[in-house]
Amino acid sequence: MGFVTWATNPWGQSVPIHIAWFLIWVSAIAGLLFLIAHATWLRYFAKEKEFAGDASPEVIARIPKHIPRHSLVARMFHWIMAASMLTLLFTAFLPKVGTQFNWVTYHWIAGAVLTISILFHVIHASFWLDFWSIWPDGTDVEDARRRVLRFFGRSAPPPRKFAKYPLENKLFHGVIILCGLSVIVTGVFMMFRVRTIFFPRNPYLFGDMTWGLMYVLHGLAGVGLIALVMMHVYFGLRPEKLPITKSMIFGWMDRDFYLQEHDPRRWAVETPSSSTSNSPSSSIPHRIEGRGLTDAG
C-alpha cells in the first residue's frame, strides 16, 4: 500500500498522479485521536497552570476591562479564510468519500478567495499589525523548555505568561503557513489544468513528473489540513479557550482572562481612557510597557 498513486504516461515514464486516497482517513483519524488524547489528558491528568510572577500592581491596575485583540479587518480575514478553507476541504474530499457533486468550480473559486485573502493577510500583517507577535521568540523557547522539564517532574522555574499568542498558537500558525502555502502555490498552478477565468488553460506548463509531484504535494498538504482544521476547531470550542474564540468574534478579550494568561510586559495594551479602566489614575490614553503593539490598529 503506497502513499502515492503512480501511472505510466504515454511516453512510458512512471509518474506520480496523486496521493493515495486512504490518507484522507489517516488524517481524519489521527486528528480525532489527538482530540481524544488531549481531552482525556486535560480532564484527568493535567495540573493547574503555573506562571512566573505578574507585572507590577501599577501596570495591572491600568489594564482596561476589554483588551483589544483582533481588529475588524483581522477578524474578517480570519472568517473569510475559515469559510474558504472549509469549502476547499469539503469540496476536495467529499467526492472522494462518495458524495458526488459539481465540486471543481466551487473548489477553485474557494481557492481563489483563500489565495487573495492570504495575500491580503501577508500585506496587512506586515505593515499594519505587529508582524513578529505570531513568531516564536527566545522567551517562548525558554518557557517551552521550562514547561517540558516541569512536565517530566524536573526542577525548573515556572514559565512566564504568554505574549499576545501562546507558543502553541504560534507553532500552529507556522504549520498552517507551510500547508497553506503548499496548497495555494500548487493550487494556483493546477488552475492552469482546468478552465477558470484567470488563465488560458495550459496542461503542458510543466512535465508530467513535475505536475505529478505538484498534485502529490497539494494532496499531502490538503489531507494534513484535515487534521489541522479539526484541531483548530476543537481548541476554539474548548471551554478554557472560549475567551480567545470570542475575541475572534468581538475583537476583544476580558481583563480577567488577559491577566490570567498574558503578560502585559510581553503584550502591550492601549489604555484608551479611565472610563474603561479599573485605574483611577489617568484619563489620558497611554500604552502599557511591553514589546509590540496589538493588532487592533
Added chain:
Amino acid sequence: MAVIRDVMAAFELYQPTSVADAQKLLEQHGPDAWVLAGGLDSFDWLKDRIRKPKVVVDLSGIEELRGVRAATDGIEIGAMTTLTGVVNHPIVKQKYGLLAQSAEVVASPQIRNQGTIGGNVSQDTRCWYYRGGWPCYRAGGNICYADTPEGRNREHAILHAERCVAVNPSDSAPALIALDAKFVIRTPKGERVVDAEDYFIGPEIDITRLHILQPGDLLTAIRIPSTWAGAQFYFEKVRDRNVWDFPLLNVASAMVTSGDAIERIRIAVNGAAARPLRLKAVEDAVRGKPRNAATGEMAGKLAVQGAVPLQFNAYKIPLMRNLVKRAIVGIRVEEATWAS
C-alpha cells in the same frame, strides 16, 4: 504502451440466472466486479487488458431482464433486451418509434443482435486516449490528453467540458430522454427509479463514470410512460460512415402539436457532452410557437449557446444547430438545407 489483444486477464466468471443472485454477487464483490451485458463494450476493455476485474458477472442467463412488457402506463423494457429486440417489437414500433429509430442506427445488425439496451445506455466513452489506457482524468489521473493544443479531439465535447472532454456515445440515450423514460436500478438499499436524464452524469459530478451506477448497482429495466406515445418523433444521427459507427452528434425529439403550434416537446442531443443533454431551454422557447423554419432557427441558435469548441471539433457547433433546427421543423434529410 503495448496493447495485448485477445488475451484477457483471468477473472472469476459468474453466470447468475436471477436478478437477486446477480445483485447479491455485485454487492459481495463491490468494485472488483464487472457487469457483462452484451459484451460489446466490455470485451474491448478486457481484451486490451486495460480493465482487469477479479470478477465478471454475466447477465445473459437472466431471463427476467429480457423482453418488452406492457406496463400499467406504457411499457417496460428489460435491460438485457437486445437492440434488435427493441427495434422489432410491435409496440415500440407503433407507439415509441423514436426509440426504434435510434436503436436501429446503432452500429451494425450483428452488433444490434448482441448489444442490449441496458448496455447501450451504460457503455463507456470512446475517447481513444482513455480507451488506450492513458492515465487521464477519467482513468483516475490528472490530465486530459484530448484537451491539449495537439490533442485529437474531433469527436469530443463542445458543451459542459469539465477537465475531461469525452462524450457519451449512446444513440438510444437521447431518445429515451425525449420519451421521458425512467430507469429502474436495483441497489443494495433497494429499488431506485430515476429519470433518464438523471441516469447520466458529467465529469463535474464524477469524472470516472458516465452514469450514476455505483458498484453493487444493477440497471434492470427501462420504463417508458405513455405520455409521448404516438407523438411526432424526430431522430437523426450524424456519423462518419453510415453503418457501424458512433455518432458525432445525434438528436431526438418528441413533439405534440396543436394546429401549427408546438404544444409540448422534449428534445435531447448526444455526442456534444459527457452526458446526453436535454435541451430544456429550447423546449421552453419553442413551446407555443409555430412549427416553422424561424422557430427551428431560433431553437438551433439557443441550443448551442455556451458551446466552446476544441482544436478540431468546431464543426460540431453548426452541426448541432442544424440538427436541432431540423428536429423542431421535422424536416427530412433530403429536404434539408444546411447553414454553416
